[in-house]
Amino acid sequence: MVLAVSEDWGAGGAGNGLGTLYAFKKANDLAKEKFGVDLTAKLSSSSISAALFHTAGKGTRLAPLPASENNNKPAVRLPATIDVGGEMVPITVLEAVIKQTGVYAPSRMGRLSVFWGDQVFIPSAPTTYSPSHHVDIMCTLGKMVGEAEWKEKGLEKYGVIAVGSDGNAAQVEKVDHGTAIKMLKSLADVEKVGPSLGSFSVSSAMLAALTTEFSSEIESKAGKLDTDPHLWMPMTLSNEDYVDLMSQKGVEEAVSIAHYARMQKFKESFVATNKTMGVFGAVDVGRDACWWDYGQLKLYSRNNLKILEKSQDAELLREFLGIVSPLMNSDCGETNVDGVSHIFSSAIKRGGVTSSVISSVKCTSVEAQGAILVNVSAKKIKAAPGSIAYNIIDSSEEGITLGEGDVLVGIFDNEGNVTNVRSNIAIDGGKMWKELVLGNQVSFEALHTANKNSDVTAIEDRRNQMHREA
Numbered sequence: 001m002v003l004a005v006s007e008d009w010g011a012g013g014a015g016n017g018l019g020t021l022y023a024f025k026k027a028n029d030l031a032k033e034k035f036g037v038d039l040t041a042k043l044s045s046s047s048i049s050a051a052l053f054h055t056a057g058k059g060t061r062l063a064p065l066p067a068s069e070n071n072n073k074p075a076v077r078l079p080a081t082i083d084v085g086g087e088m089v090p091i092t093v094l095e096a097v098i099k100q101t102g103v104y105a106p107s108r109m110g111r112l113s114v115f116w117g118d119q120v121f122i123p124s125a126p127t128t129y130s131p132s133h134h135v136d137i138m139c140t141l142g143k144m145v146g147e148a149e150w151k152e153k154g155l156e157k158y159g160v161i162a163v164g165s166d167g168n169a170a171q172v173e174k175v176d177h178g179t180a181i182k183m184l185k186s187l188a189d190v191e192k193v194g195p196s197l198g199s200f201s202v203s204s205a206m207l208a209a210l211t212t213e214f215s216s217e218i219e220s221k222a223g224k225l226d227t228d229p230h231l232w233m234p235m236t237l238s239n240e241d242y243v244d245l246m247s248q249k250g251v252e253e254a255v256s257i258a259h260y261a262r263m264q265k266f267k268e269s270f271v272a273t274n275k276t277m278g279v280f281g282a283v284d285v286g287r288d289a290c291w292w293d294y295g296q297l298k299l300y301s302r303n304n305l306k307i308l309e310k311s312q313d314a315e316l317l318r319e320f321l322g323i324v325s326p327l328m329n330s331d332c333g334e335t336n337v338d339g340v341s342h343i344f345s346s347a348i349k350r351g352g353v354t355s356s357v358i359s360s361v362k363c364t365s366v367e368a369q370g371a372i373l374v375n376v377s378a379k380k381i382k383a384a385p386g387s388i389a390y391n392i393i394d395s396s397e398e399g400i401t402l403g404e405g406d407v408l409v410g411i412f413d414n415e416g417n418v419t420n421v422r423s424n425i426a427i428d429g430g431k432m433w434k435e436l437v438l439g440n441q442v443s444f445e446a447l448h449t450a451n452k453n454s455d456v457t458a459i460e461d462r463r464n465q466m467h468r469e470a
Helices: 015-035 039-044 093-108 147-152 177-186 204-213 215-220 227-236 239-247 253-273 297-308 312-320 444-450 456-469
Strands: 050-054 077-084 087-092 111-116 119-122 133-139 159-164 169-173 190-203 278-284 290-293 342-344 347-354 357-369 372-383 388-393 400-402 406-412 418-424
Touching: 015 039, 015 050, 015 111, 015 204, 015 215, 015 227, 039 204, 050 093, 077 093, 077 297, 077 342, 077 357, 077 372, 087 093, 087 357, 093 111, 093 119, 093 190, 093 312, 111 204, 119 312, 133 169, 133 204, 147 177, 159 177, 159 278, 169 177, 169 227, 169 278, 177 190, 177 239, 190 204, 190 227, 190 278, 204 215, 204 253, 227 239, 227 253, 227 278, 239 253, 253 278, 290 297, 290 312, 297 312, 297 357, 297 372, 372 456, 388 400, 388 456, 400 406, 406 456
Parallel strands: 050 111, 133 278, 342 357, 347 357, 357 372, 372 388, 372 400, 388 406
Antiparallel strands: 077 087, 111 190, 119 290, 133 190, 159 169, 159 190, 406 418
């Protein structure tokens, strides 16, 4: 059963904490209405495993690619193609995430798993396990390290999960080694530590209890709470350490003290009636796990060009994406293609392609070096190293020319109009969100606003038809 719900919350959104609870409530209501299925009851009886995939967020760091999918960030496509209704089309990031995370379903009967829609990871640790905590969070664990190695591994830049000798875990966020040791003193001897992937699962009991605790916020659609700072940390850290950590985020002491007291009261009440498992634990995906993040423009480029590499990580990526040959479902005519490039579901008559990834491209002449081309129809394409062309239809005789690191995307609206928008790999869309860059007539923010009422399905159908007719 697949259910899609949207977050009709107040200004600023619900945060991924309240957002998770609200999304499940809406999904449960929808399942009852459409299929006569009570998801809450089925989770309580451990007859199903449910997964929630968060697709919220503007995708500022990935701009302008999400705008090309009309703000549907997880619909941004990767180069590998899959069969959809008899047509080979590039797989979306969300489809890749769903494909990957399904391996945990058999171990999570009676639990709700929560994943993010812009990162794919392939565990090196076994995916079959018996949950021992009401909340378990995914992370890459290794032995507890000293101050020098903590800094060397860059752990002060991540949300970090630490696991004690009793198997219980705690979370700290972006702190140095000394601060982490101080904050983790509530655990038994810390044996393992590592960066959090953010994805987690909760038991049906914890899901129900959290939903009850925050029922007033959910009913009024007010407030904003995230899982890490507002749920997990106040349940696993001391009052002093929690308040200190939140003060570094600019939160007033009185606010943090009150929220900490609320979560501790919640925890005590929950533990009193749910003693069969611990409260907060970790699921180790393995120190050698592959982790491919597509949430930033530079990472989208890096992890798609990884397809060309000769490494174990690249081999696993190709296997995961079903890539069995450098040339798949394509006719390259007289094009000179090197032994490194990969081309999927494309028709190219002539040109030269080196160290590039090309998908669903229809073109008379392509000259590409170190480039990524996805869903492009044009008479000529010249793409320099590091460049990206995405969702482009160009009927001009001169075609498309991209300089080093250039990014060109096509944005389609409800009326059938097409606007091409430029950026560059070196440009941080988050920092330049409100600015006009590289001669664009509108900012990334303005594009996001204009896309809010887009009919995504109709636009995609029209765009696909235009590609077929080009």
